[in-house]
Amino acid sequence: MPDTDLSYDDILVPTDGSGGTQPYLDQAIELATQHDARIHALYVVDTRVRSIVRDAVWPDVQSDIRVDADTAVKSIEGAAKRADVDAVTAVRTGIPHDEILAYADENDIDLIVMATHGRSGPERAALGSTTERVLRQAHVPVLTVRLDEHRRD
Template sequence: MYENILVPTDGSEGANMAAEHALGIAGTYGATVHVLYVVDVRMSPISTDMDREEVVQLLEQSGGTPTTPVLQRAEGTDVPATEAIRLGVPHETIHEYVDEEDINLVVMGTHGRTGLERTLLGSTTERVVRTVDTPVMTVPLSGD
């Protein structure tokens, strides 16, 4: 049923809760978890001219990438996990990744980063739910 499960992460508590659920589902179905961090080009000082390696290096110098905690959790399981870091508009980039990597399920938190940024941009999760043709599981902060 599920071979490739995508967990988009922004490093928030909501994304981490979603990752826990994704790892559990992947363990049950023998799926691979894809951990995706999208550097939002609209909000980031990172140049779109930078290549992926330059972006990763810059992120690691500033404290690491939001994918690291999810990958570390996966290491303690039998679940294979792969990392992807992309530049773009989050919901559009997630949609592209779903199509490119033949994703069967997207697992996302209902709450990511909040505040003014969310108010201005709307919910990435909501936009993904409305635009992808793949099932999307949303996980509330309570994790239930």
């Protein structure tokens, strides 16, 4: 019988800084506690934003994004530390799913924990899905936690 004892040492928690991180962050922290693992909080500054912002305002927008990024990863780090879980933070620039996958490879991540909004149909097709792309391309397990406002119990 195959060995089914999974062990996680490093758990990646990507964030876009939007609200609603608590459900998937709780899952990541619980797993980190059970496995004595470290949390990696990652924010990717999406380079595609640059193409829709006028040159005159780009420095201000870029500064605001950096503040948001630092706040988001520090929030995750703080939650982890309150749970007595080691945490590291990183902010990268690029296409989110590419940077998440690269970070996972470069840092020997054992598990990625991400949120999914449960969109379907035209909305999902129009917006694309970072989580879906990571799910399809990751070389490690990916745990998704649905963040629907109207959860079914």
